[in-house]
Amino acid sequence: VEGAVQAARTYGVTIVLVGDESRIKSELAKYPDAATLPIEIVHTSQYITMEDKPATVGKQKPESSIHIGLDLVEKGDCQGFVSCGNTGAILAVTTLYKVKRISGIYRPALGSIVPFAGKAIILIDVGANVDSKPEWLVQFAMMGEIYAKHALKIDRPRVALLSNGEEESKGYSLIHETAPLLKEMKFHFVGNVEPKEMVKASADVFVCDGFVGNMVAKSLEAMGSIMFETLKTQIVEGGIISRLGGLILRSTFREVYKAFNPFEIGGVPLLGVNGVVVIGHGRSNALAVKNAIRQAREAVQVGVVEAIKRGLEERQMASPSESY
Amino acid sequence: VEGAVQAARTYGVTIVLVGDESRIKSELAKYPDAATLPIEIVHTSQYITMEDKPATVGKQKPESSIHIGLDLVEKGDCQGFVSCGNTGAILAVTTLYKVKRISGIYRPALGSIVPFAGKAIILIDVGANVDSKPEWLVQFAMMGEIYAKHALKIDRPRVALLSNGEEESKGYSLIHETAPLLKEMKFHFVGNVEPKEMVKASADVFVCDGFVGNMVAKSLEAMGSIMFETLKTQIVEGGIISRLGGLILRSTFREVYKAFNPFEIGGVPLLGVNGVVVIGHGRSNALAVKNAIRQAREAVQVGVVEAIKRGLEERQMASPSESY
Numbered sequence: 260v261e262g263a264v265q266a267a268r269t270y271g272v273t274i275v276l277v278g279d280e281s282r283i284k285s286e287l288a289k290y291p292d293a294a295t296l297p298i299e300i301v302h303t304s305q306y307i308t309m310e311d312k313p314a315t316v317g318k319q320k321p322e323s324s325i326h327i328g329l330d331l332v333e334k335g336d337c338q339g340f341v342s343c344g345n346t347g348a349i350l351a352v353t354t355l356y357k358v359k360r361i362s363g364i365y366r367p368a369l370g371s372i373v374p375f376a377g378k379a380i381i382l383i384d385v386g387a388n389v390d391s392k393p394e395w396l397v398q399f400a401m402m403g404e405i406y407a408k409h410a411l412k413i414d415r416p417r418v419a420l421l422s423n424g425e426e427e428s429k430g431y432s433l434i435h436e437t438a439p440l441l442k443e444m445k446f447h448f449v450g451n452v453e454p455k456e457m458v459k460a461s462a463d464v465f466v467c468d469g470f471v472g473n474m475v476a477k478s479l480e481a482m483g484s485i486m487f488e489t490l491k492t493q494i495v496e497g498g499i500i501s502r503l504g505g506l507i508l509r510s511t512f513r514e515v516y517k518a519f520n521p522f523e524i525g526g527v528p529l530l531g532v533n534g535v536v537v538i539g540h541g542r543s544n545a546l547a548v549k550n551a552i553r554q555a556r557e558a559v560q561v562g563v564v565e566a567i568k569r570g571l572e573e574r575q576m577a578s579p580s581e582s583y
Numbered sequence: 584v585e586g587a588v589q590a591a592r593t594y595g596v597t598i599v600l601v602g603d604e605s606r607i608k609s610e611l612a613k614y615p616d617a618a619t620l621p622i623e624i625v626h627t628s629q630y631i632t633m634e635d636k637p638a639t640v641g642k643q644k645p646e647s648s649i650h651i652g653l654d655l656v657e658k659g660d661c662q663g664f665v666s667c668g669n670t671g672a673i674l675a676v677t678t679l680y681k682v683k684r685i686s687g688i689y690r691p692a693l694g695s696i697v698p699f700a701g702k703a704i705i706l707i708d709v710g711a712n713v714d715s716k717p718e719w720l721v722q723f724a725m726m727g728e729i730y731a732k733h734a735l736k737i738d739r740p741r742v743a744l745l746s747n748g749e750e751e752s753k754g755y756s757l758i759h760e761t762a763p764l765l766k767e768m769k770f771h772f773v774g775n776v777e778p779k780e781m782v783k784a785s786a787d788v789f790v791c792d793g794f795v796g797n798m799v800a801k802s803l804e805a806m807g808s809i810m811f812e813t814l815k816t817q818i819v820e821g822g823i824i825s826r827l828g829g830l831i832l833r834s835t836f837r838e839v840y841k842a843f844n845p846f847e848i849g850g851v852p853l854l855g856v857n858g859v860v861v862i863g864h865g866r867s868n869a870l871a872v873k874n875a876i877r878q879a880r881e882a883v884q885v886g887v888v889e890a891i892k893r894g895l896e897e898r899q900m901a902s903p904s905e906s907y
Contacts, residue, residue: 312752347752376813386747389755423710423797428636428671431713431794454801458809470755471798473747477778478799482806485782489700489842493835504831511817511825518813 260286262548264293269549272556273297275337277328278306303327306344309541313347317356325349329357332534339535339555341526343543349536350387350529358534361568363577365392367531368399368469369538370406371476376518378460381407382421384469385476385527391468393436394578396420400446401570402530403464409561410554411463415447419462421471422451433468441466444574483519487512525550528558531567535559584610586872588617593873596880597621599661601652602630627651630668633865637671641680649673653681656858663859663879665850667867673860674711674853682858685892687901689716691855692723692793693862694730695800700842702784705731706745708793709800709851715792717760718902720744724770725894726854727788733885734878735787739771743786745795746775757792765790768898807843811836849874852882855891859883 280302368384407416494505526539604626692708707727731740818829850863
């Protein structure tokens with residue numbers, strides 16, 4: 260709610276809060292200007308927990324905030340949907356019940372902007388799909404390219420295939436089958452690259468299977484956390500002089516932390532569906548929610564969904580059948 | 584050569600340096616005590632470059648230092664082999680030409696000790712295999728368990744399956760097929776875990792496919808580097824007070840860097856072959872080489888190869904055929 264209030268104040272967008280009305284109202288009451296902001300409430304009687312199984316929740320909880328929120332987008336009452344709920348459930352409900360995938364898209368994918376100290380790259384897919392097929396990855400590349408154009412403001416994004424080495428012999432079967440397809444298409448394809456090229460931003464779009472992308476994203480996050488924690492502990496435990504050093508560098512540490520903080524970006528858009536859907540981290544704070552709403556607004560403004568439809572046509576890479 | 588000299592001084596092991604005799608001799612000449620150390624030289628006329636293709640190099644360069652070094656192990660003239668050369672070539676020559684895999688092992692695997700600020704875990708496989716099969720991963724778990732016992736000094740190592748979530752529904756087909764097999768075996772199996780559990784050392788052995796493990800290891804390494812670099816740049820560019828803070832915390836930074844530095848460990852053993860083979864990073868410094876030699880010595884002393892053979896028998900998990 261705090262993130263929504265901040266977004267309503269800052270971006271001049273109308274926010275529809277979908278959930279338990281009384282709880283939302285008591286949260287909103289904390290902000291004196293809330294009544295003057297363009298914030299509406301749609302009450303829902305059900306909610307999906309983090310423990311709910313994505314495979315069954317679509318049918319079992321048709322009145323959940325995820326269903327109702329996505330329904331508002333499907334009907335055109337809202338232009339975008341932002342949620343920090345159960346990712347699997349959002350994927351399942353979006354793909355199978357509401358909004359649904361764009362015709363010709365094999366699989367929607369999560370395209371995450373990953374910040375590295377002033378640089379930023381797009382990693383796609385970070386977890387919507389596992390056991391991916393080469394033709395899916397080619398579509399991920401197309402969607403990542405479109406997202407890089409609007410979100411990173413890059414005219415001709417460089418596309419890379421994330422692998423464990425530059426050589427064609429490196430990688431695994433999916434990489435070996437996908438690389439030739441990416442070369443054939445009119446991408447600005449820079450080849451197979453290692454994770455270290457992400458932190459250098461040697462390309463703008465890094466394409467991979469969703470399991471691999473999720474593992475990479477989670478490894479980067481885990482390493483960032485442990486290093487900051489370890490530094491903090493060592494400084495605090497290092498005695499008074501060490502703590503003085505920590506005090507002097509406090510703003511530097513804060514800046515560096517911010518430079519890697521995904522909450523500064525917001526959430527991760529689900530690309531390839533018939534509407535703007537942004538999924539936030541379950542641990543999102545108000546800043547992350549506010550930024551996720553900004554992301555959704557920008558995606559609507561630049562017409563990402565239409566751009567992906569055009570991309571499918573222009574590159575003639577639509578899936579041959581509608582079967583899922 | 585410097586690392587070998589240090590190891591010969593410290594560990595009382597005989598070092599056989601395999602390579603270009605005249606170049607090795609001129610390097611050794613830098614160390615006044617080298618002549619008194621147990622260091623021998625075996626001259627080789629060929630060497631495998633980082634650009635050589637692993638698939639063909641086994642046949643093309645039979646006099647390479649990798650072939651000759653491994654031959655010394657196969658013949659029993661040396662007890663272990665350490666190389667910081669072309670990993671793919673070492674894998675290929677070891678598996679197909681010299682030393683070879685232990686009978687009943689589907690695939691040798693690289694079991695890396697990953698240090699996280701005073702904690703350490705084993706990640707297996709970090710790159711020997713791609714497109715792994717469930718029964719390979721079960722053997723990786725067994726070999727990782729044995730390696731954890733001797734290298735981490737843990738009586739009953741906790742084994743985890745590296746995944747993108749704890750839930751059984753998370754992961755991909757390989758995870759779904761491997762988890763039940765690991766549960767059946769008498770491992771101290773703690774379930775499917777995310778990368779963040781590695782940095783917490785919630786388990787001792789983290790099992791995964793070699794592509795996934797390589798991506799995770801490389802992501803951790805890349806994040807560590809960029810964070811240290813960014814901190815350093817910000818401190819230096821932050822003006823005189825900031826630089827003073829950096830000066831005060833210099834030893835803290837050094838300690839934290841060391842606490843994550845894989846070179847403190849040495850190299851990565853190739854487990855599942857008929858001899859002790861330790862592969863070092865291509866960028867290894869003298870410290871890393873010295874530590875890789877220490878690792879090889881320890882692996883010989885505790886009899887890792889024999890322990891793996893016993894593990895195969897005791898757990899009845901030998902591959903049914905000898906076909907590769």
